[in-house]
Every structure is written in structure tokens, then in C-alpha cells.
Amino acid sequence: xxxxxxxxxxxxxxxxxxxxxxxxxxxxxxxxxxEYLLVSEPKPGVGQVTLNRPKAYNALCTPLIDELNQALDxxxxxxxxxxxxxxxxxxxFAAGADIKEMAPLTFSEAYKTSFIESxxxxxxxVKKPIIAAVSGHALGGGCELAMMADILYCTERANFGQxxxxxxxxxxxxxxxxxxxAVGKARAMELILTGxxxxxxxxxxxxxxxxxxxxxxxxxxxxLKTAETIAGYSRVAVMAAKxxxxxxxxxxxxxxxxxxxxxxxxLFGSQDQKVGMKAFAEKKKxxxxxx
Ligand code: CAA
Numbered sequence: 696x697x698x699x700x701x702x703x704x705x706x707x708x709x710x711x712x713x714x715x716x717x718x719x720x721x722x723x724x725x726x727x728x729x730e731y732l733l734v735s736e737p738k739p740g741v742g743q744v745t746l747n748r749p750k751a752y753n754a755l756c757t758p759l760i761d762e763l764n765q766a767l768d769x770x771x772x773x774x775x776x777x778x779x780x781x782x783x784x785x786x787x788f789a790a791g792a793d794i795k796e797m798a799p800l801t802f803s804e805a806y807k808t809s810f811i812e813s814x815x816x817x818x819x820x821v822k823k824p825i826i827a828a829v830s831g832h833a834l835g836g837g838c839e840l841a842m843m844a845d846i847l848y849c850t851e852r853a854n855f856g857q858x859x860x861x862x863x864x865x866x867x868x869x870x871x872x873x874x875x876x877a878v879g880k881a882r883a884m885e886l887i888l889t890g891x892x893x894x895x896x897x898x899x900x901x902x903x904x905x906x907x908x909x910x911x912x913x914x915x916x917x918x919l920k921t922a923e924t925i926a927g928y929s930r931v932a933v934m935a936a937k938x939x940x941x942x943x944x945x946x947x948x949x950x951x952x953x954x955x956x957x958x959x960x961x962l963f964g965s966q967d968q969k970v971g972m973k974a975f976a977e978k979k980k981x982x983x984x985x986x
Contacts, residue, residue, distance in 0.1 A: 835856070
């Protein structure tokens with residue numbers, strides 16, 4: 696991280712850009728400023744990271760990914776945040792890895808520096824749910840980043856694709872694996888071999904996106920509403936729910952069901968299981984302790 700760049704005043708570093716409507720307030724968690732991100736807490740319990748490199752359609756250069764990991768880590772460890780929205784602009788979620796940064800790389804440089812490996816931190820170290828809100832281009836690494844999220848929402852006109860074959864390479868941040876699991880081998884193979892784009896409507900019809908919204912505003916409102924719903928529950932239960940669903944992607948059905956049961960049993964040791972079930976029996980609203 697370039698310390699001088701971090702210390703420059705925020706105003707001098709922000710490029711002309713319209714803030715998404717949901718970015719309303721800042722708190723201690725989000726007070727740090729970034730060169731390529733906007734970070735906010737649009738509602739209690741909800742953190743939002745907005746990719747903000749408008750001149751390059753949010754192309755995912757290494758410093759941007761470093762900042763993204765830092766911002767997500769901060770929300771992950773925050774005592775006040777339960778759900779995270781990851782978004783870009785109306786025009787672009789992200790147009791992929793930074794092609795200009797990658798162009799001169801040699802094999803040994805990429806291999807020795809584990810190029811792109813740090814992108815996966817999002818899937819391993821962030822235990823709170825991430826909702827990707829995708830509008831505009833989500834190409835290559837942009838599509839891959841969106842697919843790393845726990846819930847993918849998009850606009851109907853969002854432009855997804857894995858166009859790496861057109862650049863003489865293949866997806867490098869999980870695209871061939873996650874797209875194939877989400878839409879099946881036949882469609883994924885066709886998309887990755889042709890580099891053809893697909894729309895937000897396709898993404899929702901094929902099960903890659905949970906929902907496609909008619910407008911950008913509806914997308915951001917929908918993402919915020921879902922994040923608020925999640926933030927209204929016990930953080931312990933929410934994190935456990937994310938963990939067990941994600942295990943289904945790695946384990947056989949039998950192992951997955953056993954894993955789920957272990958986690959289910961372990962939640963009898965949480966305060967919030969008692970709070971939630973007592974409140975149901977007493978017809979009251981649960982007051983979560985997040986313990
Ligand atoms: N990397 C670096 N710069 C990018 C970029 C990228 N992925 N995508 C766009 N830009 C830059 C352009 O170079 C251009 O910069 P200049 O103004 O300095 O020339 C600026 O963003 C605007 O782009 P365009 O002029 O091309 O805008 P457009 O509206 O005509 O097209 C686009 C938009 C369809 C997104 C087009 O820019 C495009 O096809 N981008 C590349 C998409 C792509 O191939 N992504 C995959 C990258 S490889 C990858 O991600 C590997 C992996 O798996 C991790």
C-alpha cells in the first residue's frame with residue numbers, strides 16, 4: 696500500500712462520479728478513505744463497498760484488489776456490520792482484471808507472485824454475507840468477482856461474460872469453475888469457448904443471479920432491502936448459514952448434511968438460539984445479542 700497515496704486528502708483523490716443513492720452516511724468503520732473504492736454504511740448493520748475506478752470501467756488492478764480486501768476485512772471484523780453490499784457503478788460492476796497491468800507479465804512473475812490469488816481472500820476470510828449488486832459490464836474478472844459473492848443481484852441489462860479467450864488466455868479467478876457449477880457444463884463451455892456475453896435476464900434465468908431488476912435504482916434498493924433483512928437477524932446464525940450453504944459446494948451430499956447437523960447442534964450453545972426460540976414462544980420480537 697502506498698502510504699503517501701493513503702494520506703492524500705480524500706477530496707483530491709475522488710474523480711468526478713455520482714454516488715449511488717444508497718451511499719448516505721459514514722461511521723467509524725467506513726471513515727478510512729481509499730483511492731479505488733467508496734465505503735459506506737447505508738443502513739444500520741449494512742456495509743457497502745463501491746468499486747470506484749470510473750475511467751477504466753472499474754478494471755481490477757492489483758491496488759484496487761488490495762484495497763477491496765482491506766475494506767472487506769474491516770467490515771468482517773466490525774461489531775456493527777452484519778451484511779455487505781459489493782457494487783460498482785451503473786455502467787460497470789467491473790470490466791475484468793486490468794489488461795494493461797497483465798499484458799507484460801511473464802509466467803515466472805505471475806507464478807512467483809501468485810498473481811490473482813489474493814482475489815480469493817474474499818471467499819475464504821470474509822465470514823459475513825456479501826451481496827453483489829451488478830449493473831453494466833461484469834466481464835472476465837468482474838464476472839468472477841460477482842460470482843464469488845454469496846448472493847448475486849443484477850439489472851436485466853447487466854452485461855456478463857468470460858471473454859478471456861479473445862485475449863489469448865482463460866478465466867483466472869474461478870470463472871471456469873463457478874460459472875460451470877452455476878449454469879451447467881454445456882452453457883459454461885459455450886460461453887467460455889466463444890467469449891460471448893450474456894445478459895442479466897439470462898443470469899437470473901440460468902440461476903447465476905438470484906434476481907434481475909428492471910433498473911439500476913431498483914437493483915440498489917433490492918440489494919439494500921435484502922442486506923437489511925439479513926442484518927436484522929442474529930449475526931451468529933447468519934454467519935453459520937453462510938458457512939453451511941457454502942459447504943454444499945465442496946462436500947458430497949452425505950458429508951454436507953453431517954456438517955450441517957454439527958453446525959446446527961453447535962448453535963444450541965449460542966445465546967441467540969435461546970433468544971430466538973423464547974421470543975417465538977412468547978410472541979415477542981427477538982432482541983439478538985449476537986452471541
Ligand atoms: N483492463 C484495463 N483497462 C480497461 C479494461 C480492462 N479490463 N476494460 C476497459 N478498460 C479501459 C479501456 O482501456 C479504456 O481506457 P482508455 O480510455 O484509457 O483507452 C476505458 O476503460 C474505456 O474502455 P473502452 O474505450 O473500451 O469503452 P467501451 O465502452 O468501448 O467498451 C468494454 C467497454 C466492453 C467494457 C471494453 O472496454 C472491454 O471489452 N473491456 C475489456 C473486457 C475484458 O476483456 N475483460 C477480461 C479481462 S481478462 C481477465 O479478467 C482475466 C481474469 O480472468 C482474471
